[in-house]
Structure formats: structure tokens, C-alpha cells
Amino acid sequence: MSAAATPSFPHIVVVGAGFAGLNFCQKFPTDRARITVIDRQNHHLFQPLLYQVATAGLSAVDIAQPVRAILNNQANLEVLMAEVTAIDLAAKKVRHTAGELSYDYLVLGLGGVTSYFGHDEWAQFAPGLKSLDDALKIRRTILLAFERAETEADETRRQELMTIVVIGGGPTGVELAGAFAELTRTVLNQDFDRIDPTKARVLLIEGGPRVLGAFPPDLSASGQRQLERLGVEVRTGVHVTAIRQGELDAGGETIRAANIIWGAGIAAHPLTRTLGVELDQAGRVKILPDLSVPGYPDVFALGDMTVLTDAKGRVVPGLCPAAMQMGGHAAQVIGGEIAGGNHSPAQRAAYAYIDKGSMATIGRSSAVAVVGRLHFSGYPAWLAWLGIHLIFLIGFRNKISVLMQWTYSYLTYKRGARVITGMSGEKSAGSA
Amino acid sequence: MSAAATPSFPHIVVVGAGFAGLNFCQKFPTDRARITVIDRQNHHLFQPLLYQVATAGLSAVDIAQPVRAILNNQANLEVLMAEVTAIDLAAKKVRHTAGELSYDYLVLGLGGVTSYFGHDEWAQFAPGLKSLDDALKIRRTILLAFERAETEADETRRQELMTIVVIGGGPTGVELAGAFAELTRTVLNQDFDRIDPTKARVLLIEGGPRVLGAFPPDLSASGQRQLERLGVEVRTGVHVTAIRQGELDAGGETIRAANIIWGAGIAAHPLTRTLGVELDQAGRVKILPDLSVPGYPDVFALGDMTVLTDAKGRVVPGLCPAAMQMGGHAAQVIGGEIAGGNHSPAQRAAYAYIDKGSMATIGRSSAVAVVGRLHFSGYPAWLAWLGIHLIFLIGFRNKISVLMQWTYSYLTYKRGARVITGMSGEKSAGSA
Numbered sequence: 122m123s124a125a126a127t128p129s130f131p132h133i134v135v136v137g138a139g140f141a142g143l144n145f146c147q148k149f150p151t152d153r154a155r156i157t158v159i160d161r162q163n164h165h166l167f168q169p170l171l172y173q174v175a176t177a178g179l180s181a182v183d184i185a186q187p188v189r190a191i192l193n194n195q196a197n198l199e200v201l202m203a204e205v206t207a208i209d210l211a212a213k214k215v216r217h218t219a220g221e222l223s224y225d226y227l228v229l230g231l232g233g234v235t236s237y238f239g240h241d242e243w244a245q246f247a248p249g250l251k252s253l254d255d256a257l258k259i260r261r262t263i264l265l266a267f268e269r270a271e272t273e274a275d276e277t278r279r280q281e282l283m284t285i286v287v288i289g290g291g292p293t294g295v296e297l298a299g300a301f302a303e304l305t306r307t308v309l310n311q312d313f314d315r316i317d318p319t320k321a322r323v324l325l326i327e328g329g330p331r332v333l334g335a336f337p338p339d340l341s342a343s344g345q346r347q348l349e350r351l352g353v354e355v356r357t358g359v360h361v362t363a364i365r366q367g368e369l370d371a372g373g374e375t376i377r378a379a380n381i382i383w384g385a386g387i388a389a390h391p392l393t394r395t396l397g398v399e400l401d402q403a404g405r406v407k408i409l410p411d412l413s414v415p416g417y418p419d420v421f422a423l424g425d426m427t428v429l430t431d432a433k434g435r436v437v438p439g440l441c442p443a444a445m446q447m448g449g450h451a452a453q454v455i456g457g458e459i460a461g462g463n464h465s466p467a468q469r470a471a472y473a474y475i476d477k478g479s480m481a482t483i484g485r486s487s488a489v490a491v492v493g494r495l496h497f498s499g500y501p502a503w504l505a506w507l508g509i510h511l512i513f514l515i516g517f518r519n520k521i522s523v524l525m526q527w528t529y530s531y532l533t534y535k536r537g538a539r540v541i542t543g544m545s546g547e548k549s550a551g552s553a
Numbered sequence: 554m555s556a557a558a559t560p561s562f563p564h565i566v567v568v569g570a571g572f573a574g575l576n577f578c579q580k581f582p583t584d585r586a587r588i589t590v591i592d593r594q595n596h597h598l599f600q601p602l603l604y605q606v607a608t609a610g611l612s613a614v615d616i617a618q619p620v621r622a623i624l625n626n627q628a629n630l631e632v633l634m635a636e637v638t639a640i641d642l643a644a645k646k647v648r649h650t651a652g653e654l655s656y657d658y659l660v661l662g663l664g665g666v667t668s669y670f671g672h673d674e675w676a677q678f679a680p681g682l683k684s685l686d687d688a689l690k691i692r693r694t695i696l697l698a699f700e701r702a703e704t705e706a707d708e709t710r711r712q713e714l715m716t717i718v719v720i721g722g723g724p725t726g727v728e729l730a731g732a733f734a735e736l737t738r739t740v741l742n743q744d745f746d747r748i749d750p751t752k753a754r755v756l757l758i759e760g761g762p763r764v765l766g767a768f769p770p771d772l773s774a775s776g777q778r779q780l781e782r783l784g785v786e787v788r789t790g791v792h793v794t795a796i797r798q799g800e801l802d803a804g805g806e807t808i809r810a811a812n813i814i815w816g817a818g819i820a821a822h823p824l825t826r827t828l829g830v831e832l833d834q835a836g837r838v839k840i841l842p843d844l845s846v847p848g849y850p851d852v853f854a855l856g857d858m859t860v861l862t863d864a865k866g867r868v869v870p871g872l873c874p875a876a877m878q879m880g881g882h883a884a885q886v887i888g889g890e891i892a893g894g895n896h897s898p899a900q901r902a903a904y905a906y907i908d909k910g911s912m913a914t915i916g917r918s919s920a921v922a923v924v925g926r927l928h929f930s931g932y933p934a935w936l937a938w939l940g941i942h943l944i945f946l947i948g949f950r951n952k953i954s955v956l957m958q959w960t961y962s963y964l965t966y967k968r969g970a971r972v973i974t975g976m977s978g979e980k981s982a983g984s985a
Contacts, residue, residue: 163700180614189744199746202700219704268595268634272651312621314631 130155130197131225131459134215136205138165138188140441141230141424144448146192153459155197157222159215161204163187166253167514169441170523172293174256175382176300177264177308181253183523184514210396210417226419226455229406230448231390233425233439236403238386243364247381250293259382263301266379267309270316283321284378286369288361289385290327291334292481295344297384298325299483302351307485323353324378326371328360328385333481333489335438340489343498347487361385387439389426401428410471412451418466421455423447432471441513443474482506562587562629563657563891566647568637570597570620572873573662573856576880578624585891587629589654591647593636595619598685599946601873602955604725606688607814608732609696609740613685615955616946640828642849658851658887661838662880665857665871668820668835675796679813682725691814695733698811699741702748715753716810718801720793721817722759723766724913727776729816730757731915734783739917755785756810758803760792760817765913765921767870772921775930779919793817819871821858833860842903844883850898853887855879864903873945875906914938 131154135142138160146156164185173179189200203217208227215222235249248258263285270282283305287298302323309318325332325348331341332348332355345355359372368377389404398414399407405428406414412429414420424444429437437443450472458469478492480502488502497505507527514523563586567574570592578588596617605611621632635649640659647654667681680690695717702714715737719730734755741750757764757780763773764780764787777787791804800809821836830846831839837860838846844861846852856876861869869875882904890901910924912934920934929937939959946955 163696180612182612187744193743200744201704203704219701264595269651272633272635311625312619312632 132157132223133226133228133455134159134222134224135228135230136160136208136215137230137232137424138162138191138200139168139230139232139424140444141232141448142228143188143191144445145228145230145423145452146195146198146448148449148452150452150456150460151196151198153456154226155199156195157199157201158188158192159201159203159205159217159222160188161202161218162252163189163202164253165191168251169510170514171250171253171256172296172300174253175250175259175297176304177260178300178304178527179523181257185253205392208392208396210398210414210420213419224419227417227421228448228451228455229414229420229422229426230424230444231392231422231426233387233389234391235383236386236388237383240364243383246364246366247288247369247383249383250297263304263380267305267313267316267318267321269379271313272315279316280320280322281367281377282379283316283318284324284376285321285380285382286324286326286376286378287382287384288326288369289383290325290329290332290355290357291384294325294327294384295332295348295481295483297382298323298353298355299348299351299487302348302353303484306352319352322378324376325353325355326359326361327355327357330358332357336479336481336489336491337496340491340496340498344481344483344489347483347489347499351484351487387425393422393426403428409466411454411466411469412447412472413466413469421451423451429472432473435474435476437472437474438479440479442477446475447472480506480509564589564655565658565660565887566591566654566656567660567662568592568640568647569662569664569856570594570623570632571600571662571664571856571876573664573876573880574660575620575623576877577660577662577855577884578627578630578880580881580884582884582888582892583628583630585888586658587631588627589631589633590620590624591633591635591637591649591654592620593634593650594684595621595634596685597623600683601942602946603682603685603688604728604732606685607682607691607729608736609692610732610736610959611955613689617685637824640824642828642830642846642852645851656851659849659853660883660887661846661852661854661858662856662876663822663824663854663858665819665821666823667815668818669815670818672796675815678796678798679720679801679815681815682729695736695812699737699745699748699750699753701811703745704747711748712754713799713809714811715748715750716756716808717753717812717814718756718758718808718810719814719816720758720801721815722757722761722764722787722789723816726757726759726816727764727780727913727915729814730755730785730787731780731783731919734780734785735916738784751784754810756808757785757787758791758793759787759789762790764789768911768913768921768923769928772923772928772930776913776915776921779915779921779930783916783919819857825854825858835860841898843886843898843901844879844904845898845901853883855883861904864905867906867908869904869906870911872911874909878907879904912938912941 133154133156135158138158143165164187167184170184174181192198203219205215205217207216213224235251237243266282270279273279285301287294305318305321333341333344348355361369361371363370368375393400393404393406406422408422408427408429409415410432412421414422425439431437454469480490482488486500486503488506490497490502490505565586565588567590570590575597596619599616602616606613624630635651637647637649639648645656667683669675698714702711705711717733719726737750737753765773765776780787793801793803795802799811800807825836825838838854840854840859840861841847842864844853846854857871863869886901912922914920918932918935920938922929922934922937
């Protein structure tokens with residue numbers, strides 16, 4: 122970062138240092154504008170590995186990198202840690218907890234939040250997984266539940282403490298359920314005397330007819346088989362109708378479980394509702410093919426907070442690669458426009474999603490992947506998953522650290538991060 | 554750990570899985586008794602490196618290892634995660650949050666807590682450093698203060714946000730002050746645009762005439778020089794008379810600082826006050842030379858919670874090596890007694906502290922060490938410090954991870970762990 126910014130440069134404000142915002146900054150020609158990146162966290166989070174923090178495989182700092190460190194050497198760029206409180210598209214201003222910014226171009230990468238489909242009261246009983254603090258809370262809850270099971274005399278209560286229910290059979294839910302099955306069967310089983318963690322019950326509940334619904338049916342079937350081999354009970358076509366402290370109603374049955382995790386719904390960041398532009402039901406901004414917000418050619422919205430049918434007629438999926446590509450596309454459009462004088466927005470290039478494939482990991486040597494017409498599952502898919510996540514994990518140190526811990530866990534069936542922190546911050550010592 | 558314990562074995566309850574308790578378990582002959590270790594945390598904490606977590610050098614899980622994992626393979630031993638609420642020496646019972654234990658022998662390694670010398674109200678303004686949560690809180694506070702300084706328009710307020718005061722010139726205070734000076738001058742200085750973190754003020758306040766008062770005077774002087782070379786303002790012979798939100802009174806002056814850390818006092822765990830035995834002013838149990846508690850030959854107290862003049866007439870220092878040695882000594886005494894029938898306590902061997910030297914690190918290539926009559930400072934002392942801490946850090950994975958991160962930091966002047974977590978748990982966004 123350079124301290125002195127040329128004042129005559131246009132000013133671009135980037136809200137959110139997720140995959141979209143960060144990739145925009147990294148792809149933008151640094152000599153054409155000054156950029157201010159604003160995020161309420163001081164770190165970029167590598168969300169695809171968040172489930173590994175929740176399941177004690179990685180430590181929090183392994184998958185987080187300070188935004189300032191990532192954008193350290195970029196000229197004409199400033200990082201601001203503050204929370205955006207209001208965006209005024211007409212006045213071209215962004216208000217935040219430490220002041221206000223005016224912009225020439227605005228790039229929004231607000232991301233998503235956990236959605237309980239109108240049942241916000243479920244949040245306290247079934248935490249979602251969107252932030253490091255969420256992941257650390259889930260890790261603490263599960264590890265504490267097993268500690269309590271060890272001293273619990275009542276057989277029924279002990280089984281409840283050793284029951285983990287994951288709601289939602291998408292990639293997040295599948296990855297969590299698989300990792301919990303592995304944690305209990307190959308890691309915790311070495312630790313306890315009185316309880317047998319291999320008897321822990323891990324349930325995955327999905328409302329649709331199959332898990333991994335965005336994947337081809339044969340991979341859904343393979344994914345379910347791999348989960349069941351790890352010991353996960355998979356229930357598809359089952360809807361959750363109520364969640365209370367330590368129990369939930371699903372498919373007409375009441376299931377008691379000390380550990381309930383919500384992996385079912387994602388909505389756009391609530392700030393989208395204040396923009397006064399057209400949204401879909403999940404609060405996502407309906408953007409134009411050039412990725413700008415309708416009516417505001419100088420405002421771009423990217424990644425999970427948007428919904429778009431791209432130049433080739435495909436709905437762009439809410440995945441990291443799409444967010445990164447959108448960041449790159451917006452950088453090209455804005456950079457070109459500043460360099461070449463103002464174009465008309467109608468002349469801008471339309472974004473087309475490049476599908477390099479998608480994958481979900483289930484556990485040790487277990488995964489599914491689709492690349493074009495090729496479907497992989499099991500060991501080859503898992504190796505591919507490993508390599509791709511290491512390549513995209515930002516920061517040299519993190520890559521080495523993660524690689525080392527994965528090697529260690531693979532060889533020893535242990536997990537280093539099963540440390541309980543933050544207990545003093547918990548309101549109650551109850552089983553939630 | 555084995556699930557079936559022979560019931561005719563005597564039962565030893567070990568309270569606290571610190572250096573003393575853990576070393577007792579590891580040295581005790583496993584075929585002579587069954588052991589129950591109870592700790593309110595699920596992890597053993599490598600306290601000598603806690604300051605590195607507070608200063609963003611290491612991640613929390615690097616210096617913590619689950620107690621169950623450490624004692625995994627030991628026969629006739631059970632680990633219990635619960636908080637001890639009462640100890641009844643007459644009835645030979647330990648009550649805890651999950652029930653009650655009877656013992657034949659009791660081994661207490663309760664450790665210490667931060668002491669504010671009767672000013673407990675200072676705790677909220679100047680946190681101490683005893684647990685992982687303390688360290689994560691200090692890290693969060695400091696990193697947030699610099700983020701706020703970056704957006705602060707008022708020059709005076711900005712300087713306050715960039716002021717760090719460490720109270721107490723013992724090893725902990727010296728290590729913290731040195732690490733903060735390095736953090737600001739060689740790490741954070743690469744991250745910010747508007748503020749210059751090399752202008753951050755780091756103050757070390759010590760009431761006594763010199764820092765590192767337990768070391769020989771020449772090493773105190775060397776330590777102070779090394780601190781000052783890093784940019785720390787050292788004030789000796791200055792007493793803190795009051796601490797309020799964001800400021801303190803010391804030596805007749807009021808110093809405003811957003812970051813105040815208390816490294817001055819340690820007292821024994823408050824449970825010692827409920828035992829009904831003789832204590833010193835800091836609440837430490839005055840134990841007998843065999844390490845048993847006067848009047849209770851079957852109760853041993855070890856480590857920081859005790860005060861003892863040993864067989865050679867020296868006061869045993871409150872250091873890790875002493876705690877580990879005491880654990881080993883108690884294991885030998887109890888193990889021998891069980892094997893050979895009951896001895897009289899008077900016939901037990903007296904403990905003698907083996908002084909292998911002591912050291913304090915100040916920063917990169919800076920440390921002081923004393924080994925017998927040899928005094929080291931600077932680079933040789935630092936290398937020795939590095940090697941010894943790696944040898945004693947428990948757990949293979951942690952050693953590799955710590956070594957890797959130190960190498961990385963040494964070569965790149967970066968620190969990987971400067972990630973702010975736990976903000977949602979903070980009551981206020983104020984500068985404390």
C-alpha cells in the first residue's frame with residue numbers, strides 16, 4: 122500500500138473483503154484509481170475450509186489472513202476496518218462506523234448470512250456456520266458435549282449429548298456431517314474412558330429428495346453411500362418443522378440432540394434490503410449482465426449477494442470461483458472505462474461464468490467432483506479437492522500450515538485443534 | 554487410558570493438569586494406583602509461550618494440547634473435565650461441577666491467578682495473562698486499537714490508541730513489552746497507511762529498582778538495554794497507584810493508553826483459602842519438605858500454589874521446571890509408599906530444587922539467561938531459549954507448527970496470527 126494517493130484519480134470503494142472484493146482489488150490496474158476496501162473483520166476468511174475449524178481439524182488462524190497483509194504491496198489502495206451502516210446510491214456515499222466515504226465507483230461484495238427461512242428464533246438452538254466465531258462456537262459446543270457425556274450417569278441423556286444433527290444436505294451440511302463422523306469415530310474414540318464416541322449418532326437431514334442436489338444424481342448417490350460408510354444417518358425428503366433447546370421436530374418425529382447445526386439456508390447480507398433495488402426472495406440483488414446494479418451503472422454487486430443469469434443463459438452459482446470471476450470481470454470493466462473515457466454501460470462486456478467444476482468432500486479419501494462431463498468420486502475426487510483447496514488458500518504460511526496438519530491428521534488419525542476456548546464468554550454452561 | 558481399573562488399587566486424585574499435575578501423572582508408576590486427573594479446561598497450556606499468543610506470534614492451539622491426548626496411552630488413568638468447587642481434607646473428598654470424588658492420595662496443582670494486590674477493580678481496565686482466553690482478548694484489544702487509530706482524526710486520541718502500557722517488569726512483563734515493540738515496529742508497520750505503527754509507544758513500568766529482579770544485576774541491565782533498543786520505554790522504581798478506563802496513574806503522572814496489560818502479580822488459586830491450612834500472603838500453601846500439606850500426609854501440593862524452602866535452604870521459585878520437578882518428586886514418594894507399605898511421612902525424601910538456570914526472551918535475537926555461574930545475553934541466550942522451549946513444548950505437532958511459524962516470522966518479519974476473533978462476545982466496542 123502506498124500512503125500518497127493521487128487525488129485526481131477516481132475513487133473506488135470496495136465493500137467486503139471476501140473472494141469477490143479481494144479478487145477485484147488484485148485484478149484492478151493499480152494506476153487508474155485509488156481504492157478503499159472496507160470490511161468489518163480484519164481478515165479475509167477462506168470459507169470453504171470453515172467446516173474444518175468447526176470440526177477441530179484446523180485452527181482459526183489457518184484459514185484467515187489479515188486483509189492488510191494480503192493487499193500489503195498494492196499501490197493506491199487503503200484498507201479500512203469498519204462496519205458499513207448505510208449505503209446511499211443516489212448521493213454516492215457509504216456510511217460506516219468510523220465515518221463516511223464518497224465514491225466514483227462502488228463495488229459491493231457483501232456476501233451472505235445464515236437464513237432460517239423466517240424462523241430466526243431457531244438461531245439460538247441451531248447455530249449456522251458463516252464466521253470464525255461461528256466455527257469456534259460449534260467446536261466448543263461439540264467438544265463440551267462429549268466431556269459432559271463422559272460424566273453423565275443417565276444413559277438417555279448421555280446418548281443425547283453424543284447426538285449431532287446437521288440440517289441441510291448441501292456441500293456445507295455434507296462436509297460437516299462427514300467430518301463429525303470422522304471426529305467421533307477416529308479421533309475422540311481414543312480419548313475417552315467411559316463413553317464410546319464411535320457410538321455417537323450423526324444425522325444429516327435434507328428436505329429435498331437427495332443430498333448434494335446441485336450435483337448430478339449419480340454423485341448424490343455416491344455421496345450418500347460415502348456418508349453412510351462413515352456412519353452418518355442420512356435422511357432425505359424430511360422437513361424440519363421446529364427447533365427447540367436440545368431437540369427438533371423433523372418428519373413427524375422429535376429428535377433429542379445436544380448438538381444441532383444449521384447448514385440449510387443462506388440469504389444475502391441484510392444491507393441489500395436498504396438499497397432500494399430489485400431483489401429475489403433471498404434478498405439477492407438482480408444485477409445486469411455487466412454485473413452493475415440496474416439504474417446505477419457505477420455500482421457493481423458481486424458474488425453471493427447477487428442473482429444473475431449470465432451471457433450464456435446459465436444461472437451463476439453461489440460458489441467461490443464465481444465470486445472470484447465476478448471480481449475479475451468488474452475490475453476489467455471499470456479499469457477499461459477509466460482508461461478509455463466513459464463508455465455507455467450498454468457497451469460493456471457481459472459476464473459469462475466459467476464452470477471449472479465443483480466438488481464436495483465427505484471425509485478421509487471420500488469426496489465427489491464434477492468437471493464438465495466427468496464425474497469423480499472417492500479417492501480421486503478427494504485428491505483433487507485437496508490440491509485445489511491448497512492452491513486457492515491465500516497466504517504461503519497458511520498453505521504450509523494446513524498441509525502439515527492434514528498430513529499429520531492423515532497419518533495419525535489425530536486432530537490438533539480440539540481445544541476449547543471462549544468458555545468464559547458463554548452465557549450458560551448448558552448443553553447448547 | 555484403560556477403561557477397567559482394578560478396584561483394589563489406591564485412588565489418587567490429581568487436581569489441575571498444569572506442569573506439576575501432568576508431570577506427576579507421567580512419572581507415576583502406572584501399576585500401583587488408579588489416577589483421576591481433573592481440570593476445568595480440556596487442555597494443558599504451555600504457559601511460557603502464552604505471551605506469543607497475546608502478541609499475534611502463535612495461534613492458541615499451538616500452545617495448548619488436550620489433556621486426554623497427552624495421557625492417552627496411560628493405564629489406570631482417567632481424565633475428567635470439571636471445575637473443583639470444594640476440597641474436604643478431613644473427609645478426603647473433592648467436590649466438582651459434575652459430582653464428587655473420594656481419594657486415598659490427593660495431589661494439588663492448582664496453579665496461580667492474576668493478583669491486583671487488593672485492587673480487583675483494576676482487572677477490567679488492565680487484563681492479566683493467565684489463560685488462552687486472556688491472551689486472545691489482549692491480542693484482539695491491541696489489534697483493534699490500531700485499526701481504530703487508522704481512522705481516528707484526532708491526533709491526541711490516535712496516540713492514546715497507539716500506546717501500550719505493560720505493568721510489571723518480571724519475565725512476563727519483559728517478554729510482553731519486547732514482543733509488542735517488535736509487533737508494532739516490524740509487523741504492523743507494513744500494514745497501515747495513515748498511522749505509523751513504529752511511532753507506537755510501548756511502556757514497561759516496574760515498581761522495583763530494576764527489571765527482571767530475580768536475575769543477576771548485570772542481566773537486568775542487559776535486559777533493559779535490549780528492551781530500549783527495541784523501542785520500549787522502561788521505567789523502574791515507579792508505582793502504579795490507580796488504573797481507570799484508558800488511563801493510569803504512575804509515579805505522580807497520569808498516562809493515557811488504550812492498551813494496559815497487567816503482568817505484575819500472581820497469587821495462588823483461591824481454593825487454597827478454603828483448605829484450612831497455613832498460607833503466605835499470596836495465598837500459597839506452606840508445604841513440608843516432602844511436598845505434603847502439614848497435618849495431611851496423604852495430600853501433596855505442588856507448583857505455583859505453594860511456598861517452600863527446600864532441603865538445601867533455598868526458596869523454590871515459581872517456575873515451570875520447579876513445578877515439573879515437584880510432580881516427579883511426589884510421584885516417587887507416593888509410588889514408593891504404595892509399593893513398600895506405609896512409611897511414616899517423616900521418613901519421606903525431602904525435595905531439593907535442581908536449578909538448571911532461568912531465562913527471559915526480549916525479542917528477535919534478544920534474551921537473557923543464567924545457568925549456574927554463567928550469564929548469557931543477546932543472541933546466544935536467545936538461541937538457548939528457542940531450543941529449550943521447543944524441547945519442552947508438549948506434542949509433536951505443536952513443536953513442528955511452532956518451529957515453522959517462528960522460522961517464517963524470523964525470515965519475513967510477519968506474524969500469521971494477527972486475526973481478530975471473538976468480537977461478537979465483547980460487551981462494548983470501546984477502547985478497552
